[in-house]
Amino acid sequence: MTAETGTHATTQVLRAALGSQLIDVAEFRGDLTLSVTRETWVQAATLLRDHPTCDFRLFLDLCAVDYLDQPERPARFEVVLHLYSVSRRHHIRLKTRLPESDAKLATLTNVFKGANWFEREAWDLYGIVFEGHPNLTRLLTHDDFVGHPMRKDYPTSERHVLQHPKERLLKVPEGSEKLVLNIGPSHPTMHGTFRVQALMDGETIVDAAAELGYMHRNFEKMAEVRTYWQIIPYTDRLNYCSSFMNGHGWALAVEKLLGIAAPPRAEAIRVILSELSRIMDHIICIGANVVDLGAITPFFVMFRAREDIYDVLEACCGARLTVSYVRIGGLAEDVPEDFEARCRRAMDSVREVLVQAERLLTRNIVFTKRFKDVGVMDRDNALSYGWVGPCLRGSGVAYDIRKDHPYSGYEQYDFDVPVGTVGDCYDRYLVRMEEMRQSLRIVEQALVKLPRGPVIVDDRRVALPPKADVYSNIEALMNHFKLVYEGILAPTGEVYGYTEAANGELGFYVVSNGAKCPWRVKVRPPCFNIYQAFPEMIKGHMLADAVATIGGLNVIAGELDR
Amino acid sequence: MATRVITVDRSLKPGIWPLVLGHWETLKNLVRTLILRQASTIEFPEKRRNVSGRYRGIHILTAREDGTPKCVACFMCATVCPAECIYIESGERPEKTIEKYPTRFEIDLLRCVYCGFCVDACPEEAILMSRENDLVGTTREELIIDRDRLMARAKLLDVGTGYHPSEHDVRRPVRIAAIEKLKQERGIGNSRPPRG
Numbered sequence: 001m002t003a004e005t006g007t008h009a010t011t012q013v014l015r016a017a018l019g020s021q022l023i024d025v026a027e028f029r030g031d032l033t034l035s036v037t038r039e040t041w042v043q044a045a046t047l048l049r050d051h052p053t054c055d056f057r058l059f060l061d062l063c064a065v066d067y068l069d070q071p072e073r074p075a076r077f078e079v080v081l082h083l084y085s086v087s088r089r090h091h092i093r094l095k096t097r098l099p100e101s102d103a104k105l106a107t108l109t110n111v112f113k114g115a116n117w118f119e120r121e122a123w124d125l126y127g128i129v130f131e132g133h134p135n136l137t138r139l140l141t142h143d144d145f146v147g148h149p150m151r152k153d154y155p156t157s158e159r160h161v162l163q164h165p166k167e168r169l170l171k172v173p174e175g176s177e178k179l180v181l182n183i184g185p186s187h188p189t190m191h192g193t194f195r196v197q198a199l200m201d202g203e204t205i206v207d208a209a210a211e212l213g214y215m216h217r218n219f220e221k222m223a224e225v226r227t228y229w230q231i232i233p234y235t236d237r238l239n240y241c242s243s244f245m246n247g248h249g250w251a252l253a254v255e256k257l258l259g260i261a262a263p264p265r266a267e268a269i270r271v272i273l274s275e276l277s278r279i280m281d282h283i284i285c286i287g288a289n290v291v292d293l294g295a296i297t298p299f300f301v302m303f304r305a306r307e308d309i310y311d312v313l314e315a316c317c318g319a320r321l322t323v324s325y326v327r328i329g330g331l332a333e334d335v336p337e338d339f340e341a342r343c344r345r346a347m348d349s350v351r352e353v354l355v356q357a358e359r360l361l362t363r364n365i366v367f368t369k370r371f372k373d374v375g376v377m378d379r380d381n382a383l384s385y386g387w388v389g390p391c392l393r394g395s396g397v398a399y400d401i402r403k404d405h406p407y408s409g410y411e412q413y414d415f416d417v418p419v420g421t422v423g424d425c426y427d428r429y430l431v432r433m434e435e436m437r438q439s440l441r442i443v444e445q446a447l448v449k450l451p452r453g454p455v456i457v458d459d460r461r462v463a464l465p466p467k468a469d470v471y472s473n474i475e476a477l478m479n480h481f482k483l484v485y486e487g488i489l490a491p492t493g494e495v496y497g498y499t500e501a502a503n504g505e506l507g508f509y510v511v512s513n514g515a516k517c518p519w520r521v522k523v524r525p526p527c528f529n530i531y532q533a534f535p536e537m538i539k540g541h542m543l544a545d546a547v548a549t550i551g552g553l554n555v556i557a558g559e560l561d562r
Numbered sequence: 563m564a565t566r567v568i569t570v571d572r573s574l575k576p577g578i579w580p581l582v583l584g585h586w587e588t589l590k591n592l593v594r595t596l597i598l599r600q601a602s603t604i605e606f607p608e609k610r611r612n613v614s615g616r617y618r619g620i621h622i623l624t625a626r627e628d629g630t631p632k633c634v635a636c637f638m639c640a641t642v643c644p645a646e647c648i649y650i651e652s653g654e655r656p657e658k659t660i661e662k663y664p665t666r667f668e669i670d671l672l673r674c675v676y677c678g679f680c681v682d683a684c685p686e687e688a689i690l691m692s693r694e695n696d697l698v699g700t701t702r703e704e705l706i707i708d709r710d711r712l713m714a715r716a717k718l719l720d721v722g723t724g725y726h727p728s729e730h731d732v733r734r735p736v737r738i739a740a741i742e743k744l745k746q747e748r749g750i751g752n753s754r755p756p757r758g
Binding site: 360415421 | 568584591641
């Protein structure tokens with residue numbers, strides 16, 4: 001089925017079931033948006049999930065948007081849901097409108113397990129009440145925080161005294177002899193600052209709850225007062241283990257909004273650096289995971305290759321971690337002369353450490369005993385929680401955006417998608433190892449056919465003119481001034497740009513009202529959904545298994561808390 | 563290209579031999595590091611890495627031949643800065659060809675995210691970045707560096723800059739050719755602008 005007939009069929013199904021309750025059907029840049037009334041919100045979401053012609057089982061994202069002082073809009077708030085159908089291969093956006101005086105909506109937690117934290121986030125940041133939600137408390141901000149910071153009329157200079165730490169995340173029955181154990185927020189097995197509170201019966205975890213937000217800086221609010229260009233450095237701080245890929249995703253989302261495409265050379269370089277970043281991310285994930293189990297050698301061995309990849313990035317853009325190398329419409333500048341040689345050196349060292357890590361781990365009996373059949377996630381739950389990337393593939397769903405919706409020229413490269421069968425830690429480990437080998441294949445092919453040409457679009461509304469022109473002629477100088485002062489003026493509309501980042505689908509939902517800054521940016525962080533499932537996964541298991549599981553989920557606080 | 567899905571092989575049997583192989587790898591690394599001295603780490607701070615020629619370190623304000631700042635106080639860098647760390651106040655220069663210069667130019671290095679956008683935005687090549695990455699101060703004020711300190715760093719240019727406009731080397735001929743052409747068209751002689 002082609003995408004067009006697919007979207008058409010979905011609209012038909014919803015129209016047949018809801019009639020006039022389906023308020024609006026819109027399509028912009030290939031994204032289908034269906035708006036329904038708030039009364040039919042749960043019904044529509046359930047229908048999209050269960051109807052055989054829809055089959056939108058993968059929960060992606062739920063967020064709110066505040067349209068303050070926009071008289072042409074019928075209501076102030078909108079709640080936006082993004083879903084994906086693995087079998088039909090398309091995305092859908094479902095929206096509903098809520099007036100300011102009565103910002104209440106029925107909860108979707110019974111339809112998608114992943115909706116839980118997203119609804120808490122929407123309540124926390126926008127003050128939208130989800131009726132029937134099991135635990136509608138603040139998620140990203142502190143409990144003492146006053147107001148809802150993402151609302152457009154929130155005074156940003158406001159300061160609050162936040163002094164009462166949240167001691168208890170769990171309800172412990174009176175007189176219980178069970179032990180409450182805090183893992184984190186500052187603990188070696190929590191890779192970043194986040195906390196899990198477990199109720200222990202001996203060595204077994206009876207109940208668990210997770211807390212996050214320690215590194216929350218409200219990237220999305222900052223993005224609302226930055227131009228599309230200025231947001232690039234902020235994206236580096238999302239998943240800081242593979243920072244280049246965030247910028248890549250952001251650039252593609254904005255390019256989709258603008259309706260432009262980067263030149264082939266820029267796309268090929270982006271692919272090379274993204275794949276190298278993916279290898280880096282997987283190295284950290286596996287390395288840190290086995291350190292939790294007590295094996296430090298693989299960590300040190302694998303980090304040698306990571307160092308060589310950082311050298312490639314530094315040669316290209318002058319920074320190892322905070323790369324800021326992409327620009328809207330291409331790249332900041334061309335790669336250095338010795339780019340290929342550096343890449344090959346990095347690839348050689350990755351090959352070498354993969355062999356070593358394989359010998360150290362894959363058939364090591366201590367390792368397999370700790371990993372096999374631990375932290376099992378079945379396919380349906382993984383989809384309902386909105387798992388993506390290597391974790392979802394470990395559970396047996398072959399969803400890889402590079403294959404299913406190729407971007408940046410991924411369709412030209414020959415590579416395979418590894419999937420697991422059981423969905424345990426061992427499968428996730430094997431999938432990551434195989435993905436690194438596949439990434440090497442992609443880099444190899446991209447290096448061989450790296451096209452020549454410019455690395456940024458020749459469009460003065462998007463890209464700065466070449467410096468030689470700026471220094472020598474007035475037109476270029478004026479273009480330069482205009483672009484710096486006015487920024488990129490995107491058309492009015494909304495897009496959802498998505499890429500396969502190291503952890504899975506990294507989405508940027510961008511709403512533009514034609515100004516130089518986006519009206520709303522929502523990041524769909526892959527590990528947010530993955531971490532959400534963690535407390536459920538460890539219930540009834542040993543504490544040591546929880547430690548083995550968390551590392552393999554690769555939760556990155558910068559991306560989790562935004 | 564058609565989707566090719568491969569299922570990972572989890573049937574590999576663990577045993578004693580893999581443990582021996584693993585120890586062999588560990589032993590190899592030990593020999594490599596301790597005996598062959600091929601460690602991946604370096605003895606910082608006695609030894610330092612060579613950073614790339616595009617390294618985004620602490621900024622440099624460049625100077626004209628007469629030692630005055632090349633900056634024309636156009637506020638482009640301050641506008642584009644995502645961290646809002648650049649503060650400029652401008653004054654008038656006596657000569658008509660240049661018009662303005664910064665009386666104050668401060669960069670708050672604690673706010674700066676070293677993204678290099680100021681370098682991209684500068685139309686005069688007045689701001690560059692160095693390869694310097696040692697940043698030590700005992701107070702916050704000390705790390706707000708002003709115009710004169712930014713300019714005194716120009717000696718770093720001799721040891722090589724960090725992030726700078728990519729057409730750095732081809733720029734000058736282009737610009738000189740453009741100016742020569744302009745002069746010819748207007749019949750202007752080689753009179754240099756008066757020094758301020």
